[in-house]
Amino acid sequence: KMTAILERISTLSLSGQHLSRLPRLLEDGFPQMPCTVKECEVPQLFREPYIHTGYRPTGQDWRYYFLSLFQKHNEVVNVWTHLLAALAVLLRFKTFVDAEQVPVDAWSLPLLIFVLSSVTYLTCSLLAHLLQSKSELYHYTFYFVDYVGVSIYQYGSALAHFYYSSDQAWYDKFWLFFLPAAAFCGWLSCAGCCYAKYRYRRPYPIMRKMCQVIPAGLAFILDISPVAHRVVLCHLGGCEEDA
Known part of the structure; x- marks a missing residue:
């Protein structure tokens, strides 16, 4: 023993x-x-x-x-917040699709595009913060890609708001030019951010912020307009629904 x-x-x-x-x-x-x-x-x-x-x-x-x-x-916090957010979006979308048995049809297509635009935006930002330190050329390249991702997300949001949130009367009035205008505002926002990034150096002048904020603000106002219109109509009509 x-x-x-x-x-x-x-x-x-x-x-x-x-x-x-x-x-x-x-x-x-x-x-x-x-x-x-x-x-x-x-x-x-x-x-x-x-x-x-x-x-x-x-x-x-x-x-x-x-x-x-x-x-x-x-940059580690920027990298991980975008990575975890992208994974959370995908997980939440999968949970929703499984629970609601969402079919792949014309009704669900705007939702799918919105989710893809969200993941695209987060992935582009992730790559920008992760890889931009290699050289000055890649610093500009990846931040330009980041701005492209933001503009794609802007358009995806506009698409989802337009088809899922707009009032029927509002939809009938603006359907012809809303999405082309959203695409143009997304392009303008991307172009403004890319120009400001490449053109200005620290200490940044106020013009740099204007090139970034004004186009992005216009895109936001347009993209959110279907939701804002619906909320105003609901408020004026004494709507008490939770939605």
Whole structure:
């Protein structure tokens, strides 16, 4: 019996040694990641106000920037909030489709387009924050892609509001030009943001904000107009429905 006990203790000791080596084995299994650097070690384009460290070095290979998803740096919150939001949208949509048995037809198509536009916008923003540090060229490229994603989301929102929220009288009056106008406003918003991003440097003038906010504001006013009209009519008519 004593021999069996000693063998058991020896086995446990060996198992403990293997477990103690596990963190180092896991660390060795991942490629070595360059450390983040201070703001003085990156070009002016990448620096953000009041953020003095945590920048990823430029000029690394693509694998580094993709793996920086799991590294602590100045963009990590932006990256993960967009990633988790995209997953939440997909999960919520799947739950809704399974629960309601939504068919693939003309009625559900605007909803599908809206969900796809939402995921597209979040994915483009995710890629912009994750990969923009590689170089100045890719910084501009991925932020332009981000603005394209925002304009796609604007149009997807307008489409869903138009078909699911508009009053019949409003629909009959504006159906001919609402969606073309929404597409134009989305393009204008994207063009304004891209121009402002490329044209202006810090300290940013007020014109930069105007190029971004005015087109986006016009798109928002147009896109939300079916919902606003429906709410106003409901209020004026003494509507007491929860919806």
